Amino acid sequence: MHSPATSAIWLDCTKQTNKQKLNKKYTNKTLPLSGMKKPYKEIIDLSWGDLQRAGVKPLSFVRQVLAACVYPKLLKSHAEGSEAAEGIFVSSGSYTATAGIPEIVHRVAEFITRQDGGIPSHPENIYISAGSQRNIVTILMNRKASPRTGILTPVPCYNIATLSMMAQGATVVPYYLNQEHSWELQIEELHRALESAQRVCNPVALYVINPGNPTGHVQSRKSMQEVIHFVSERSLFLLADEIDVYQDCFNGEKTEFVLMEMGPPLSDTVELASFHSASKGFMGECGLRDGYVELVNLDHTVMKYIYVLFSKDSSAPVLGQFALDLMANPPQPGDPSYPLYNVVRTDIDITTLVLADNAKRAVEVVNNMLGFCCQPVEGGAFAFPQLHLPPKAIEKEMGMKPDTYYCTRLYEESGVLVRPGSEYGQKEGTYHIRFCIATSADIMEELLKRLSIFHTQFMEDFS
Amino acid sequence: MHSPATSAIWLDCTKQTNKQKLNKKYTNKTLPLSGMKKPYKEIIDLSWGDLQRAGVKPLSFVRQVLAACVYPKLLKSHAEGSEAAEGIFVSSGSYTATAGIPEIVHRVAEFITRQDGGIPSHPENIYISAGSQRNIVTILMNRKASPRTGILTPVPCYNIATLSMMAQGATVVPYYLNQEHSWELQIEELHRALESAQRVCNPVALYVINPGNPTGHVQSRKSMQEVIHFVSERSLFLLADEIDVYQDCFNGEKTEFVLMEMGPPLSDTVELASFHSASKGFMGECGLRDGYVELVNLDHTVMKYIYVLFSKDSSAPVLGQFALDLMANPPQPGDPSYPLYNVVRTDIDITTLVLADNAKRAVEVVNNMLGFCCQPVEGGAFAFPQLHLPPKAIEKEMGMKPDTYYCTRLYEESGVLVRPGSEYGQKEGTYHIRFCIATSADIMEELLKRLSIFHTQFMEDFS
Known part of the structure; x- marks a missing residue:
């Protein structure tokens, strides 16, 4: 009963202690843990291409209009978005x-x-x-x-x-x-x-x-x-x-x-x-x-x-x-709902800049780690750095592919959910990880920090 | 760019004058007409198994909760349904x-x-x-x-x-x-x-x-x-x-x-x-x-x-x-939102009775028409009476199946949209129509009235 985006890890790693706990928490960008001693307080899940899961807030304007479409009566006392809703339709039940x-x-x-x-x-x-x-x-x-x-x-x-x-x-x-x-x-x-x-x-x-x-x-x-x-x-x-x-x-x-x-x-x-x-x-x-x-x-x-x-x-x-x-068909200058839309438009512009920064920052940090190499992220929601794993990490019998093993341990030890390259196909003998860059600057920074600490330890363990 | 439920009629009947007009109007249970002389003022569309299209109102409680899930902030000032919304989830964007x-x-x-x-x-x-x-x-x-x-x-x-x-x-x-x-x-x-x-x-x-x-x-x-x-x-x-x-x-x-x-x-x-x-x-x-x-x-x-x-x-x-x-998982007695839910529950009960009445009434009226025969409607949303068409109506070259022709003329002349049995499969040489009974008593009555007048004329035309 878990998500497609985490299925491979679950299938590969049946002994995870907090697997069930995590399965129950599907909507939060960071997942609080309790009752277990872990070096982190929250899980960071950047394994999906899901902006809101990754911490990007829904646009209030969009939600107001949708709420008005679902239940027009509710909006009669709130001017917000109701005119835009009328501009589309209120019959959402057919x-x-x-x-x-x-x-x-x-x-x-x-x-x-x-x-x-x-x-x-x-x-x-x-x-x-x-x-x-x-x-x-x-x-x-x-x-x-x-x-x-x-x-x-x-x-x-x-x-x-x-x-x-x-x-x-x-x-x-x-x-x-x-x-x-x-x-x-x-x-x-x-x-x-x-x-x-x-x-x-x-x-x-x-x-x-x-x-x-x-x-x-x-x-x-x-x-x-x-x-x-x-x-x-x-x-x-x-x-x-x-x-x-x-x-x-x-x-x-x-x-x-x-x-x-x-x-x-x-x-x-x-x-x-x-x-x-x-x-x-x-x-x-x-x-x-x-x-x-x-x-x-x-x-x-x-x-x-x-x-x-x-x-x-x-x-x-x-x-x-x-x-x-x-x-x-967003509101245009002069439309009653334009000022409201314009506020979120500014949010979008800010987020856009954050994402561009995240993409740059992620590539930069990852390329500074020994055994990692990342091509520029020019678009989309993901970075896909290559992992140059030590031979011992590849040869080890762990019952799963080396990059899946890496992601599983990253999750266990650092509370960071990313996905192994083996799920996407990769050239024989190469290994990658994929993580979403469409998140807040803080979460991006925290992921890079945890990844960096874990990676150094992992490389040492198998050196 | 029209609905699956009306496609066969459109495909069969390319010369309908108000086809395009109707295509644009898809959400109303009755569709106002203008600029054309027709013996009816509104179209009755009972060709779908779509309760809200057929005139059944959405349940306010359900809509309130959904609106709260879409835009929780909006409901802070309205107590309605917000507790039930919190009981489910507010993260609908992932x-x-x-x-x-x-x-x-x-x-x-x-x-x-x-x-x-x-x-x-x-x-x-x-x-x-x-x-x-x-x-x-x-x-x-x-x-x-x-x-x-x-x-x-x-x-x-x-x-x-x-x-x-x-x-x-x-x-x-x-x-x-x-x-x-x-x-x-x-x-x-x-x-x-x-x-x-x-x-x-x-x-x-x-x-x-x-x-x-x-x-x-x-x-x-x-x-x-x-x-x-x-x-x-x-x-x-x-x-x-x-x-x-x-x-x-x-x-x-x-x-x-x-x-x-x-x-x-x-x-x-x-x-x-x-x-x-x-x-x-x-x-x-x-x-x-x-x-x-x-x-x-x-x-x-x-x-x-x-x-x-x-x-x-x-x-x-x-x-x-x-x-x-x-x-x-509807609210139970004692839950804060139960009284609100209870109101719509009463609506449901009333509608339930209306539908049972519609089913009975439709079968009764149709069975009283010459050349129609309907089995009891025991469940579901539809009546499916058999049409005993006069040989002349079957033999006529109209470029479409006899029951499709009947439905097309019914629509043209009475503004009633129902569907021909040939779309559902029927024994060779038998003809049927299907219409939705999940509508208000008034609309049901109006449909039966128009069907009755049209049917009498149609049978006369081909006698």
Whole structure:
């Protein structure tokens, strides 16, 4: 009864004394302990890509509007947010249209259009959903075909994506990101991966994540252009997971923008599914479970099938749709709720700066530790430093992978929850850890302090 | 960009003048029209199993607590529901554990135990999810096997269920419910269906819906016992969709209860997945998108796989989990929020009576119309009367199925949205309509009035 993000550690480490205790505490960013002598008072859990769990406060404006949507009467005596709530809807108790509430889908399309510098996004290509990815994977599956449907997938890659593909029966075809070049996606490696796939499955799609999870790499425009040429030449469907925590913070282009910029025939022909989410946007509302997918250049018949596919889920959670609407359509100067929104807007700007600082600071501190090496974190929510473990730590019989062992001991001895690289895939013989940098400066500092003390001791133990 | 529940009508009827207008209006139970001369002022949409869309008000207590969970600060000045909110949780912005928030899962297990007269339900067998069914279907799929995975499925059956199975690549093996006996599930028909399946696929599961959707039939204990014997003898996995709108209203047993009552070896061996939802419970909160599945007698290894399968969705929407908690764990006498809850409890009781009346009244009125025949509605949210269409109406070339044509004209001429039986499956040469009875007495009466006037005219037109 524990979270996916901690499952591997639990599975690997069944004798943890406070496992059950921790399982019960799932919502706090730091978890108080009692009755056990430990060198720390609270657990720091930066194992998830979950902003609010990592200590980022929900935006009061967003919550006020959502509360007003849930129970409009309550807000009659409070002016706060009620006008914005009326601007969206107050009927949150019903199923909505399959692709999402039409007005919201429209506003999301307008939002994308603005983001992409005026290149039009079409509402009919957008589906709001609690689980877009799985549906898309289903589209790709051609069960009658033999050999099986293959999807080129990066290594490392966050495990929910690969799990989802495999659960649908797809064959994951790994392509390795180049760690030495900041985890860059290199086109020669795509060629190699595709070549290797031909023998075992029918590769139909290429999956990219930008910014990288867990790598933190932001793909360059040149690299994206190469990828677009590659999928076009090889007739692959491009699946682009484009979820950035703070869009204003890191520099990155969206695939659709780059594709459109390249003009015909590419912009008219390359099939693209681009995934976004309210969880990882500036609101960090992971609990609402809504995101959207934009589908570009898909055949009319396929689009009809996609409609049917999404229909079977009835519709996405309504409050998450409202949150997406607030993200896509925030109050403008002159709107009654603008001053209230503007306050949280300032909070967002501050947090954005904190995150950029955290990313820099984490890389700097980790690179100063002996046996650690971290590529720059340019985007996303994670740092993914490589661990150069001493041979004794690798050879030791501990019934689990060396980096899982490292994370388990880090948790036991320092109360810090991070995740082992082995969960994301890594080159044979390399080891990593992943931790979330989307937290407060204080918590980031405390994590780095504890990690540093533990790491020095660990390296000594196995020297 | 329209709803799954109205898609078939849209697909069949592309020339509707107010189609676009209606698409934009999705939240109202009655939809105002303007600028068109129609013999009605408002549209009545009883095509969905969506209580709030059908005019049932959300429960104020539930909404107050949810609002408090979304934005706790707001409730500080309002005592209403805040204590109940504190009793659950206020951190709604994070992912939760895979199976749901552990405390809520526990309370759901206690709730099921109470419902089942003390037969214990185990939290580790319960998964809260926005889409349990699809996951379970995935479990059933054995892609390496040939012929394909088959699931015995009732006819008629609501289309989301069959869509979901087919989208996962399963073969739907139809078994026909016996309309002449109130849509009873008859064991001989299961034998026939299983026999027919052996030639085309590998049947691994039997799917039952109780109360029936669209039929409104409540399965008898004897019939459930027969089904349990059948699945046991044929080594089938039993999938039981057990969603009742008003549990206090209609008499029905849960499959797990009947199974446990039958004792060993059946109670220890029959594999069962039992599905429930917050959408169709007395709260009617369809927009929150949460339900749960209880898994009984599954192998330990399979349960591990199921955990992984659910993990790929991260977790269920948090507010829906809170709503499930309120359903499972309402305030008790003596609790500060009990008086407030008690008020809505009275509302529920009144609504329950209204629904029972609606069910009776709808059947009575429809049975008095020439060319209509309706079996008793014993549970669920729908009536599913048979239409005895005149031969001329069947033979007419209208580019759509006769019952779809009937529903389309009913909508055009009377502003009443119901659904054609052809969407749910029906015996060759029979025609039906489905409409929701979970609405106010006034709306029910208005629907029956308009249906009656339209039907008389329609029968005359084709006599």
